[in-house]
Amino acid sequence: MADERDPMRSSDRCIRLVTVISVVLLAVIAAVVSFGHMRELALRYGEARWSATLIPLSVDGMVVAASMSVLLASKMGRRGEWLPWAVLIVGSLASLAANVEVANPTAVSRLIAAWPSFAFVGAYHLLQSQLRIGRVDLVTPIEEPAPDSQGRSLDDGIEDAW
Numbered sequence: 603m604a605d606e607r608d609p610m611r612s613s614d615r616c617i618r619l620v621t622v623i624s625v626v627l628l629a630v631i632a633a634v635v636s637f638g639h640m641r642e643l644a645l646r647y648g649e650a651r652w653s654a655t656l657i658p659l660s661v662d663g664m665v666v667a668a669s670m671s672v673l674l675a676s677k678m679g680r681r682g683e684w685l686p687w688a689v690l691i692v693g694s695l696a697s698l699a700a701n702v703e704v705a706n707p708t709a710v711s712r713l714i715a716a717w718p719s720f721a722f723v724g725a726y727h728l729l730q731s732q733l734r735i736g737r738v739d740l741v742t743p744i745e746e747p748a749p750d751s752q753g754r755s756l757d758d759g760i761e762d763a764w
Contacts, residue, residue, distance in 0.1 A: 665693035
């Protein structure tokens with residue numbers, strides 16, 4: 603039986619820890635790969651070196667901020683508002699498009715270039731589903747109202763009137 607002070611079993615914590623580490627690792631890989639591709643694309647289309655360096659940071663920063671907003675909403679049991687989801691989707695698509703655009707014009711090259719972003723987005727959503735499962739498992743049932751001295755329920759009886 604699990605410790606009552608810690609409702610999450612040790613194995614559940616281990617699974618989530620491994621998932622978090624995987625998501626962080628994939629995020630770093632995707633950010634590094636995407637940074638290089640977006641910078642190269644910006645330079646290719648005439649941006650100055652300084653702005654070509656900042657553009658990928660703006661995209662990745664937007665994705666991180668949106669991801670954290672969606673993750674926080676998920677931890678609180680909500681799906682999240684439309685803006686963080688829209689920002690996350692647009693930022694992820696921009697990153698993916700840049701990765702594909704700078705790749706050699708072969709299907710395999712484009713697949714390889716797109717893979718880190720795809721892997722990160724997939725792993726991130728798997729982590730969110732784990733957090734939602736954990737939240738649902740920790741919900742305690744609501745107790746029924748205590749009866750009065752004659753054994754009658756203390757609710758207002760509205761249900762009985764219908």
